[in-house]
Amino acid sequence: MRHRIQHILARPLAATLARAIVIGLMLVSLQQVRITAVDAADPGIRGAASELVAQLGHKEFAMRERAAVKLIALGADAAPALRLGVENPDREIRYRSAKLLELVSELDLQRRFDLFKNDTDPNQDYGLPGWDSYRGVVGDSPAARAIFVSMHEDESQLLGRIQDPPRALADALSSRCDQLRGQAMFGRVQVRLGTIATLLFLSTQNDVEISPLVQSVVYMACGSSTFEDAVDTGPGREVLATLTERWIARQPLQGITYALHLGLFNDLEGCVSRAREVMQSPVASGSDRIYACLCLAKFGNSTDFPMLDGLLQDVNICAQAQVDGEVVVTEMRDLALATLVRLAKQDPKEFGFDRLVLDRRLVFNLPSLGFRDEQSRVAALESWRAYQRSQADGSR
Numbered sequence: 001m002r003h004r005i006q007h008i009l010a011r012p013l014a015a016t017l018a019r020a021i022v023i024g025l026m027l028v029s030l031q032q033v034r035i036t037a038v039d040a041a042d043p044g045i046r047g048a049a050s051e052l053v054a055q056l057g058h059k060e061f062a063m064r065e066r067a068a069v070k071l072i073a074l075g076a077d078a079a080p081a082l083r084l085g086v087e088n089p090d091r092e093i094r095y096r097s098a099k100l101l102e103l104v105s106e107l108d109l110q111r112r113f114d115l116f117k118n119d120t121d122p123n124q125d126y127g128l129p130g131w132d133s134y135r136g137v138v139g140d141s142p143a144a145r146a147i148f149v150s151m152h153e154d155e156s157q158l159l160g161r162i163q164d165p166p167r168a169l170a171d172a173l174s175s176r177c178d179q180l181r182g183q184a185m186f187g188r189v190q191v192r193l194g195t196i197a198t199l200l201f202l203s204t205q206n207d208v209e210i211s212p213l214v215q216s217v218v219y220m221a222c223g224s225s226t227f228e229d230a231v232d233t234g235p236g237r238e239v240l241a242t243l244t245e246r247w248i249a250r251q252p253l254q255g256i257t258y259a260l261h262l263g264l265f266n267d268l269e270g271c272v273s274r275a276r277e278v279m280q281s282p283v284a285s286g287s288d289r290i291y292a293c294l295c296l297a298k299f300g301n302s303t304d305f306p307m308l309d310g311l312l313q314d315v316n317i318c319a320q321a322q323v324d325g326e327v328v329v330t331e332m333r334d335l336a337l338a339t340l341v342r343l344a345k346q347d348p349k350e351f352g353f354d355r356l357v358l359d360r361r362l363v364f365n366l367p368s369l370g371f372r373d374e375q376s377r378v379a380a381l382e383s384w385r386a387y388q389r390s391q392a393d394g395s396r
Contacts, residue, residue, distance in 0.1 A: 049074055049081035056085065056100075057093040064096070071100050076108040109156060117149055128152060130162045134201060138243065143236045147197050154194030158202065166207040173202055173210070177217035184220060191221040193230050200243040204250050218247065219258050222266075231266045245270030253277055253284070260291035264298060265361045272299035279307040286316050289332065290366075297339040297363040304343065311336035312381060321367035323355070330370035334377065337384055338369050346387065352380030 052074075055067035071078045082104065085097025112126040122140035125131035131148065138144045152159060161172045177199070180191060199218050203210050221227060222244065231240045244262065248271050251259040256274060263271025275295035278284045284292070293311070296304045314332035321328050341351050342363070348356045357365035371377040 045074070045077050046080060049078045050084070052078070053081045053085040053088070053093065053097060056096040057088075057090040064092075068096065068100060072104060072107070075104060075111070078104055079108075113149075113152055113156070116152075120145075128159075129156075130159045130201070133162060133205070137201070137246065138239045141239070144239045147194075147236045147239045150192070150194035151198045151201070152194070154192045155198040158198055162202065162205065166205070166209070169202065169205065170208050170210065170214075173199070173208070173214050177211075177214045180217050180221070181213070190226060191224055193226055193236075196221045196224070196227050197240065197243060200240075200247050204243075204246045210250075215251075215258075219262065222262055228266065231268075241266070241268050241270070244268055248274060253281060253288075255285070255288070257285070257287045257291050260288070260295055261362075264291065264294055264363070267298075267361075269299045271295050275300075276304070276307070279304075286318075286332070289314075289316075290318050290335065293332075293335050293339050294363050297342050300339070300343055302343060305340060308336045308340050308343075312384075319366035319370070321370065323370075323372065326372070328367070328370040328372055330366050330368075331377075333381070334369045334371060335364070335366065337380060338364055340384060344387070351383045351387075352376055 049071065052067045052071050055063050056071075058064050058067070071082065079101060082097045082101035085093050086101060088094050088097065109128075112128060116124070116126045116128055116131075119126070122135065128148075130151075134148055134151075135144070138147075155176075158172060158176050161169050164172065180195070184191070196218075199214070199221060202208070203214055203218060227240070231237055231244065234240070244266065245268050248259045248263050248268070251274070253274070256278060260271055260275060260278070262268070263274075272295050275292035278288045278292035279296070281288075289311075293308070296308065300308075312333045314336065316332045317329055318332055318335050319330040321330075337351065338348065338353060338356070341348050341353070352371060353369065355368045355370075357368040359365050371380065
């Protein structure tokens with residue numbers, strides 16, 4: 001939020017207005033923001049604001065400067081008069097009113113934002129856009145509140161669009177993501193956590209259609225060290241996990257590889273339901289099936305055995321590696337078998353996986369699952385069948 005105010009102040013302004021704004025900011029920060037002893041609720045305040053707006057076009061420099069300071073001191077109460085000032089025939093009044101209206105709005109939002117940060121009442125939102133909807137998704141825990149604070153620090157303007165029609169909100173998201181993509185291309189900025197949380201939150205609002213641009217930027221942002229560290233061990237992990245799983249749940253089944261990878265990499269169990277959808281889909285891509293199988297290896301259980309068993313004849317290639325000068329191929333059935341062995345809590349070496357390398361994030365190093373020859377693969381599959389028979393016999 002404060003960087004937005006600084007950005008406004010950095011824009012080209014007449015020296016008199018810039019000086020007035022700085023003085024006004026000092027007054028606001030000290031919370032001594034009254035131009036008279038009249039209470040802000042007094043009906044006369046609007047008339048006083050209108051007179052001050054008129055003085056923005058005064059021929060005397062000192063009068064213009066004092067009027068700007070007093071309008072800033074009035075805060076949100078000056079907004080109606082400043083909006084009228086933006087339509088004033090006088091060019092100077094129009095210009096100054098527009099700049100002051102933007103600043104007054106930002107300062108009022110900052111005031112409400114500071115009140116929200118220091119309040120623990122979950123029902124009090126101080127007019128901050130999005131709190132009710134956000135609270136309905138992630139709850140009102142201290143961690144949820146802290147993440148919401150960071151969202152407003154980084155993306156208050158975008159959050160202010162949450163009540164827009166779905167199409168307008170989608171357009172606003174696309175516009176912001178276009179900015180973020182441009183910044184990332186030139187390496188000028190690290191996407192902040194509040195921005196990432198805002199994108200995840202807004203892009204999963206009802207009836208909001210997400211463009212490929214928004215998808216790509218969300219995945220780019222979620223691949224940053226900022227997000228990975230926060231969702232890995234940060235105090236807001238549960239909140240971020242909920243927002244991310246909500247994102248994964250909303251992604252179309254076709255081409256869901258990136259979403260499944262996101263869930264796997266960040267240890268989000270919510271991705272397993274989408275993995276099961278992929279396993280049951282007759283049109284899922286090879287890549288989708290690979291990541292669905294990895295999700296089951298990480299989060300699945302014995303109820304997934306029938307689906308995995310159906311892949312034990314799948315000869316599609318997952319990966320390959322050079323082993324002792326020879327190319328060793330990992331097929332889909334190798335991955336399915338390794339997943340079954342893992343879920344059955346058996347020793348992989350007993351089923352021919354003597355090169356197996358585990359991966360903390362993705363469960364298996366895929367090239368390490370391949371068999372050196374078909375004879376070894378067939379023997380491994382037969383070992384699994386024998387294990388299944390022994391389990392069936394033992395249950396009788």
